[in-house]
Amino acid sequence: MLSLLLTAAMAASAGAPAWHDGLDWHGVHVAISRDAQHNYTLAWPYGERVIAAQPLRTETASALFDGLFAMAQDDLALDSVSAIRDGAFDHGQPIPCQCFVTGLKWPYVWTRDLSYAIDLGLWRFDPARSLNGLKFKLSDVRVPSAPQGLYPMQDTGSGGSWPISTDRVVWFLGARHLLGDKAFAGDVDKALGATLAQDRQYAFDATFGLYRGETSFLDWREQSYPAWTADEVTFIAQSYALSTNVLHYQALQLAATLADGRHDAKTAAGYRSQAAALKSAINAHFWRADRGMYMSYIGGDGTPYDTYDLLGIALAIDSGVADGERARQALANYPTWPAGSPVIWPERSDQPIYHNRAIWPFVSAYALRAARMTEQPARIAHEIESVMRGAALYGSNMENYELLTQGQHVDEGKLSGPVVNSPRQLWSVAAYFAVVTEGVFGLGEDGRVEPKLPTSLVPMLFGQRRAITLDLRDRQITLQLPEKIAGNLLVADHTATRGTATTVTLKAIQVPDAPLRTDAPLYAPIAPAAPLLRADGDGWKITTDGKVRLYLNGRVHGSVDGDGHLARQPGLACLSATRVDAHGLESLHSPATCVGEVAKVAGNWPRSWTASAGGSYRVALDYANDHGPINTGITAAVKMLVIRCAGSDEQRLPIVMPHSVRTQPSTWGRFDARAGATCRFTLEDGFNMSYLGHFAHYTGGSGGSDGALNQADVHALLIAPLATGHATP
Incomplete structure (x- = not known):
């Protein structure tokens, strides 16, 4: 069945989609119609959604593209509330807040969901509500004996929250877009100084030059960390994650910019020095040359883990931590499937579908941003199509999808999933906005228009048209085709602005573009049991779960098959094991077994x-x-x-x-x-x-x-x- 699904998916994705009045996927046909007033009806075999005309509009050859932009606005309106609630706060009673909820099934405000959504573009669409949500997640200190200050909250999480999870600094990724409010900008500055100082004190490790803590967003431990962390969270608190360290790098850069604004050159220089050192440490410890990618996380003693996550890699590229050839390689080497790009790779064959074996639109939007920065047209088109297809298939911007079918639920017994899936998930709504504003029309954070549009998408977006248009509240952007298209990427040839209207005449260029990586094995091997050690003469006898690769104190020690010998070590010796498959792909590590005098x-x-x-x-x-x-x-x-x-x-x-x-x-x-x-x-x-x-x-x-x-x-x-x-x- 799986091979049939993959074959069908590959056939469906061959060539650029027409996608004017609908699409076909795995035997499902989605149709969309539009009336003269720009009301849309999206219909599929199991449902229908009528979308009223929205205040913002795109005019392209694709009613599907335009209608999904209207649907994203409608989803955002449904997520816009005057009160929020969660069973773990105020006994589930409504809490007044002119905010965005996180989704239909998540009627609360969570730090990372909101912050990523704002960074992907919500700050353009409703700055007041974005600001309110960020303020809701900022807090003072209630313990008089503790250092006072303002801090963004690390939400409830693994092992009792911060500093097992340390990605609360993502709050500043969203806040940086709303500094025009002077009072809020002052609070951001105070919170940034306090938070960076606190994280430096409790989460920073000077030996490695990295911040400890869990991967950002990937916070269901068994999905992406070794299965034994289900009831052993200390490993995560001791480890270092790529995404969280990149977020700290971006926070340090923002702190330097804010210090410049206060004319505090000494403080600014200090933050820039810390940021430069952190960038160097990230590149030294997370880059895995044999894969051409950054690892998702490493152990507290530097143990490398053969596991990767798309958000971490995309953030590294977007932030400038990954630059030049490394940035290009890291994205080009990250695997894809016909439906989209998985949020982690390789997948876990013993875990249900959620973060594992899944596509998350907001992560796809960050991959799109990274693909634009590295000028990879095939990847740009792939992520745009994935976000559009998911929204069209289910009549809403869903939280996530199964990787192989882009299904909203796949029945596989105890491995079924996605385990949870919510319509109008806020960061998925933001992902569609990012597809439109950044991915197609090239609108940057600073207001400049710099399209990098794959020519493969011209049939869908332009059809027989010579121009397409985006109408926002405060500006209009029009993209015009050149007379001839010879190349794989459309970029600006000439830009003219009159008042709030910007017209970009495009030109086609040919850029080097690696093909999408489609040859990766889906699953990693299952991790072996911990190696057993017992005293044996001048060392220890090792007994392992079959043939494994051994790591001693964070470094490869060699391979054994069933049994071996470890010479007596000066000091503590900690041994873990991985299993290696025929592709050379490693499992996650077993628990470590430590010997030595304690x-x-x-x-x-x-x-x-x-x-x-x-x-x-x-x-x-x-x-x-x-x-x-x-x-x-x-x-x-x-x-x-x-x-x-x-x-x-x-x-x-x-x-x-x-x-x-x-x-x-x-x-x-x-x-x-x-x-x-x-x-x-x-x-x-x-x-x-x-x-x-x-x-x-x-x-x-x-x-x-x-x-x-x-x-x-x-x-x-x-x-x-x-x-x-x-x-x-």
């Missing part, structure tokens, strides 16, 4: 310990945190471990104790001690999301309306010497 220091605080040898040590806390479930909440326990070793300066290490289902080690930090030095350890209060005033409205768990909570049941200090080269770039 000191357990219990008792009252402060606690003392004496170093037997000089060097670097790894320290964690044995703890339990039962203040919320693994997948949500706001009560990850965050502390600062203060270490004072004789003969050394004070060392301060952030320690994160996510929600847990058992006693387990916290995140770990690295400190140095001289031989024979006695070290005293003190645990100081940190900061978590329950400290924010807004979460007084949280009624779905601990740390909300019942008061801030930043505690865990702490047992022993765990101290082990680090092997030479452990956790170093």
Whole structure:
């Protein structure tokens, strides 16, 4: 059945679609009609949607393209509300807010959904409501003893939210478009300074030069992280994600720009220096030359993971973190299927469809933006067609689609999905706006019009016309065809502006364009079990789950088939395993098995310990945190471990104790001690999301309306010497 679907999909996608009065896909015909007043009727075998004439309009040869633009406006109107609600806030009662809801099934405002949607163009279509939503997600601090300030909220999430997830800085990606409001701009400046300082304190790792935390948006752990993270979130809190680091880079760049606006050259230079160092670290640690792509995430000790995500790569290109040939390669090497581009690759054969084996229109819109920046016409057309097709097939801008069929639900037993799918999902609505304004008409953030339109889309958009037009509230853009079209990309030849009307005469050029990558295997191998280690003479005997590739302290150690031997290591030795398939594709890693001397220091605080040898040590806390479930909440326990070793300066290490289902080690930090030095350890209060005033409205768990909570049941200090080269770039 799968091969038949793929064959049909390839046949359907061969050549540019006409798509004037409808489309055909997998045996389904969608038809659209338009009357003289620009009312549209979209019909398919199982339904019909009538779309009233909208205030903004496109005039092209495709009633489908024009009608879907009208439908996106209608979806946005339905998402525009005067009150929001969620079962975990104010006991599900309405909360007044002239805001956008996230979608039909998500009647609340979430930081990342709103911010990405605004960045994709909602700021043009309803700036007031966009501003209100961003203000709703900004909060002061309700704990008097904690540092005061304004902070965007990390929503409820993995292991108790921030700093397991650290992508709340995406808020600034949306806010940067609305700085014309002076009062809001002042709040943005304050929040940016406070947030960057706090993330530098609790999420930044100076050894790697990267910020820790979960991948942005991909926050259902088992979908994209190893399956064992379902009840072991500490790995994610210790790891580094491409997307989240790129968002921090963009936040640092914005902070430098705002400091320039205050004529604070010293602060601006500091932020630019941090941004440049972060860009360098991202390129050093995430780039995987054998794949020609940036990895989605790496382990806390630098362990590479053979997994990739389209949003992270697109953001890296869009932000300028990836530039030149790397930017071109990273997008060209990311696989596609006839229906669109998956949000992660490779897929997981043991997980249901949601982030896994799925197309998300808002991610496709960021890929479209990246394709325009790198001038890849085939990819531009592919993403435009994918967003249009999905909206047309289901009469709404859906949250996501299954990858192989672009279905809104595929029945595969326990693997069925998408598990959740909502009509008029806000960032999907924004994705269609981005297709129109950026993808076709070339309207940039700064108001300049720079079309990069694949010639393959001319039959759909122009038909027998010589010009197409976009009418917005404050301007009109017209694109005119050249007399001859010879090439693969239409760009501006001449631009004329009269008042609010801009007319661009196009010219066709030929640019180097890699074909869409369609040869990638769909699934990664299933990860093996953790390697077993037992003392054996001068080292350890290794027993593995069949033939695997071993990683020792973050680096490839070699391959074994069933059993092997590990020589005794100086310091802590942590071994994980991957399985490699016939394509050379690696599975995700098994849990790590660590051997070596670990000191357990219990008792009252402060606690003392004496170093037997000089060097670097790894320290964690044995703890339990039962203040919320693994997948949500706001009560990850965050502390600062203060270490004072004789003969050394004070060392301060952030320690994160996510929600847990058992006693387990916290995140770990690295400190140095001289031989024979006695070290005293003190645990100081940190900061978590329950400290924010807004979460007084949280009624779905601990740390909300019942008061801030930043505690865990702490047992022993765990101290082990680090092997030479452990956790170093």
